[in-house]
Amino acid sequence: MITIKEIARQLDMSTTTVSNVIHGKTKEVSQETIERVRAYLDKVGYVPNLAAQNLAANQSRIIGVVIKTRKDRYMNILSEPFVSRILGVIEQEIREAGYFMMLYISEDMMDILNKVAAWNTDGLLLFWMVDDDALRVYKRYRKPVVCVDTYISREVIHQFEHSFVNIGLEDEKGTYDAVSYLLKLGHQRIAFLSDDRSGVNRERYRGFCRALDEAGKEHGEEDYFELNSGKDGIYESMAQLAKRAAGYDAVLCCSDVYACIFTKALERAGLGVPTDISVMGFDDTIPGAISRPAITTVHQDIEKKGELAIGTLLRMIQGESFENDQIILKTSIIERESTCKR
């Protein structure tokens, strides 16, 4: 790889001049010089050494995308439809802005933060942060950070010295609307199926409860179907839950994939969807749309979420400052074939 120094030698000028032309700082460079340099540059196909640039300019043009995973839950988190879809748009936005994406996936936030520091990452996109991890990040990382789908407590937010920016979703309202919709369809007993009740899923569960409360329907712990989502456990777990579903009119799942799998489990248990029981999903991802019956779901605009997240982060990197604030995207019900009137 040819270096600036070598180019300067060949052209018999200083590295400063070459560097200036490369970066378009040409106010004080003669037209002739500019052209000589430019011509030579693309003759030899000059490519900057980004490590050197990083070192000298103290910026990496890397944007870190942080996903704290859980081995016991996800064996391959990148293949979750929501994740792969939003990552696709994020990657594209980062690339088009002239930055590079580096993925940090780990169970250990400290490990992630060390790597982020080692690469001198220019900004961070954090998925699904929880209180203590968020705190760790804000303690150790002094550059722009944008959170996605993050619920952290007021107290923790106040501990942040700089701004907390989150791109989120009406999770609570999403399930509230879903349950209201099911109620309107004439369903009486409704269950909520999820693999945990923290973060996003806690909010979704809250919306479920509120809708039932407001409608004056009794409900309790037994209406929460907790999925054991360990690698293989999931199908057995689904089969178990399908048995419990016998007395219900509808089950609202926290994701479309779960809705698809649960639909199969129900039918295997002799319950037709939607004839015997309605099933709803959440997120509006591909699997729900192409399965049969197509899954009625709570839609969210994943592309927009990704664009907003990166857009905001990029603006922060470019120096714009944000107060503590959030952008909360809307949800809407997409009616398909897995639900019907009772």
Added chain:
Amino acid sequence: MITIKEIARQLDMSTTTVSNVIHGKTKEVSQETIERVRAYLDKVGYVPNLAAQNLAANQSRIIGVVIKTRKDRYMNILSEPFVSRILGVIEQEIREAGYFMMLYISEDMMDILNKVAAWNTDGLLLFWMVDDDALRVYKRYRKPVVCVDTYISREVIHQFEHSFVNIGLEDEKGTYDAVSYLLKLGHQRIAFLSDDRSGVNRERYRGFCRALDEAGKEHGEEDYFELNSGKDGIYESMAQLAKRAAGYDAVLCCSDVYACIFTKALERAGLGVPTDISVMGFDDTIPGAISRPAITTVHQDIEKKGELAIGTLLRMIQGESFENDQIILKTSIIERESTCKR
């Protein structure tokens, strides 16, 4: 961020010693010094500056994963089930080996190669190379390269000065077996649905033809269902093809997702699957398994493919040399609910 120099100053020793301890080159360092350094290191939470390390040692610990995409075909290639799944295992393997993954997705191979050079990427994993792009890579990139699912001509391979290593699949045999299976089920007229006939899909189409030829079945261009897979076009295109499918007993699709969508299109056109017509997919990805009817498919071991690809690349990076060679993974038929006896 604290530097080695600063640590050396604090501990009143040379940077060499500190650096040596950090890298475990402790043969010539006294036990006492080792311990003093180690203690200080984790007291201050030292994190190396990778840019500096990269610059000095001329290696980046970055592995580039190159996917040349086609805007007209994939609006979000990361969300294709095969891609997201193999990327998940690749990312994990890279991370566990102490490397970093950088994704290079573009329509323009030259652009990709510039970025690869700029980062001084230690090795490359190339997906779905075609002759001329492969040639460009081998011309400009002098470090380890492993291809995945790549078919390039003998002549081009011979132009490579160094080795051509490919991790592939029995694509041709996969569809050959699939068609044989459908034939055995008593199907007479079988179509092949795909979005193109190059690379992997060309081989899959060849297998389709060979099976029919060997069985003495007539077949022709009209049995090739070409999907117009442009963003929105896909559903209309599927609807069109569903009409053409009326006279057929079975349709073999080049992917599970297509099989799912086509199944829906067929039913919308009044054709029941598998009662009126059988449908098969390829790859054995999640959507096919969780849709209903579950898609009978040609299985491939995606995890193994990813592991082999990275494993091989890592060994090349560590200096092991490989002759021109390929590892071709096996396929097998997974019988599910979208096919039945005629």
Added chain:
DNA sequence: TTGAAAGCGCTAACAA
């Protein structure tokens, strides 16, 4: 308008 030189943080050859 151009150039010299210091320095970013780290490695490694060589000297002590």
Added chain:
DNA sequence: TTGTTAGCGCTTTCAA
């Protein structure tokens, strides 16, 4: 066993 020093390729300040 430890230290000195010259780079790696680039940016940027300051001088010419």
